[in-house]
Every structure is written in structure tokens, then in C-alpha cells.
Amino acid sequence: MGGSHDEAGGHPAPEAASPMRFRAMAMRDLLIEKGLLSAEDVERELADQDARSPTAGARLVARAWVDDEFRSRLLSDAKRAAAELGIDVSDMNEFVVLENTQDRQHLVVCTLCSCYPRPVLGRPPDWYKSDAYRSRAVREPRALMSEFGYTPAAEAEIVVVDSTADRRFMVLPTRPRGTESLSEDQLVGLVTRDSMIGIRPPADEGIAGTAP
Amino acid sequence: VKRILDRGTPVRVLSRQTDQHIRTPTYVMGKRGLITSYVGEFQDPEELAYGRATRVRHLYEVKFSLSDVWPEQEASADSLQLDIYGHWLVPTEDAIVEGG
Numbered sequence: 001m002g003g004s005h006d007e008a009g010g011h012p013a014p015e016a017a018s019p020m021r022f023r024a025m026a027m028r029d030l031l032i033e034k035g036l037l038s039a040e041d042v043e044r045e046l047a048d049q050d051a052r053s054p055t056a057g058a059r060l061v062a063r064a065w066v067d068d069e070f071r072s073r074l075l076s077d078a079k080r081a082a083a084e085l086g087i088d089v090s091d092m093n094e095f096v097v098l099e100n101t102q103d104r105q106h107l108v109v110c111t112l113c114s115c116y117p118r119p120v121l122g123r124p125p126d127w128y129k130s131d132a133y134r135s136r137a138v139r140e141p142r143a144l145m146s147e148f149g150y151t152p153a154a155e156a157e158i159v160v161v162d163s164t165a166d167r168r169f170m171v172l173p174t175r176p177r178g179t180e181s182l183s184e185d186q187l188v189g190l191v192t193r194d195s196m197i198g199i200r201p202p203a204d205e206g207i208a209g210t211a212p
Numbered sequence: 213v214k215r216i217l218d219r220g221t222p223v224r225v226l227s228r229q230t231d232q233h234i235r236t237p238t239y240v241m242g243k244r245g246l247i248t249s250y251v252g253e254f255q256d257p258e259e260l261a262y263g264r265a266t267r268v269r270h271l272y273e274v275k276f277s278l279s280d281v282w283p284e285q286e287a288s289a290d291s292l293q294l295d296i297y298g299h300w301l302v303p304t305e306d307a308i309v310e311g312g
Contacts (some may be wrong), residue, residue, distance in 0.1 A: 142290070158290040160291070162237065164235050164294050165235050166249070
């Protein structure tokens, strides 16, 4: 649904009963009963959500790594740049791509709920929605990153971006070393979801690298 | 509609106690930051949440020093960036320095 604040929807076949699931199911049934939504609308939305994955974001990143003009367009108008690659981001009010450099690195969080650029990254991982991540990201981003196995340079500035309003954010990580000879398609395979949230970069090739 | 705050303007985030839906996290209430850009006009989420006909609000990108927001922590050159609606911000003449 097009609302700006993400919350998990109900699923028709819950595996585990939780209060949140019962609430979501009750909401769904009421909306259908009142004729505001049809069961088909709910099924279609779930199918759309399931079809989304971080591959869309990875395609944006890989193209930006190989094409400087695309990179500029991605940073100045991410919605238009996404449309160029046939990626539908119409669900997001505003879409902003944050450029990482050696000197400045971004970490995305939503402390108020779980806002996430779903059209380009799919569903958020559970840790992204956890209270621990949401509270610690804005307080001790470096400690959090190190728990994900990444130690940013002391000289680099970490900018924690809290998605409080109508914009959704994705990080453009720096291109890993040792990838100069790779094709754009091969690069897509290197871009991780976590690197587009900003919690840890994609691995350098030839160090922890796995050939695509 | 109030005037638009320029980029670089030092601001303070208002502290308001409310049990209504707001999009200003409590951890920046009372804190000082700098306007880094003007995002645009958006419908007021505080009214939108209750299905009311909404007012348009200016939205700003505001940058805070991590050390200003968490003064009890070890000093840090890292920062926080939040989008905050104009009715939560007041321009302040104070220099952006560590402390209350």
C-alpha cells in the first residue's frame, strides 16, 4: 500500500500466531467486509511485496559504478534514474541515494517505525526493525557496524540518516577494490543488501571475495 | 505558511509532550542542529495520521552532531541527519556548541 510508514501486513496463512498477526488479520477482514479492499487486492499487494528484492537496488549501484553520468543522475534525481532502468519506485514519495566516499559513510535507520526503500531493497531484514538496531544506530553507529564485522576508518565521518518523514534512503557504497575487470552484471552480484543500508560494505574482491 | 529557513541556519528542535502521532523523535527534542537543505512541502503527518484534511508543512533536512545529541558519550565527529517539519524548528542565534 502507498502509505509512507511501513508496517508488516497480515498474511492469509500465518505459521505462528502472534498478537500482531491477529490484529493484522482482523484489520484485513474488516477492510474486506466494509468493501474498502477486496481479497484480490490483498493477494496482489502481497505478491508485489514478495516480488521485490535488493536486486533492483544492486542494479542501480552497479550502473552507477560503471557510468559516471548515471551516477550523477542517481544522486540528483534517484526516482528518474530508477525509471531509466525500468525500476518502479512510484510507491515512494521521495527517494534519495546517499553517496558513500572514503571520507563520509552513511547508515540508514528508521527510529520511529520501519521505513525502508522497499521498491529497491524488498522487505527489510528483521534486525533492521528491531528495537536494538533502531535505538543503537543513532547512538553508537560504530559499535553496531563493528558487530557486523566492519570497522570504518577513524577519519571517516559516519552520517546516520533517520528516515523520519517522506523520504526513503538507500546507500551507494564505494566500489570494492579489485573489481576493475568485472562487467556490470558481475558487479550486480557483488552488491549486498547490507551495503545499501550502510551497515557494512561489499567485500573487496580477492580478499573475502567470491567470484560471481 | 511560515518563511522558509535557509540552508546553514542553526535551529533548535522544540520539545512537546504529546500522545498523538508525530514524526519528530524524542531524542532530538531540545537539541540544536543545522539546516542542511529544504526538502519541500508535504501534508502534515500529524493530521494525516487521523485522516483529517491536512495542512501543508515545510520539511527540512537537519544535521546534528552526535556529540550534541548524546553529550554524555565520548566525543565524536559523527553526525545524525533527520527530516523535520518546520513547525518543530526554531531558528537560534546560539552557536552550535556542545551542551544543553
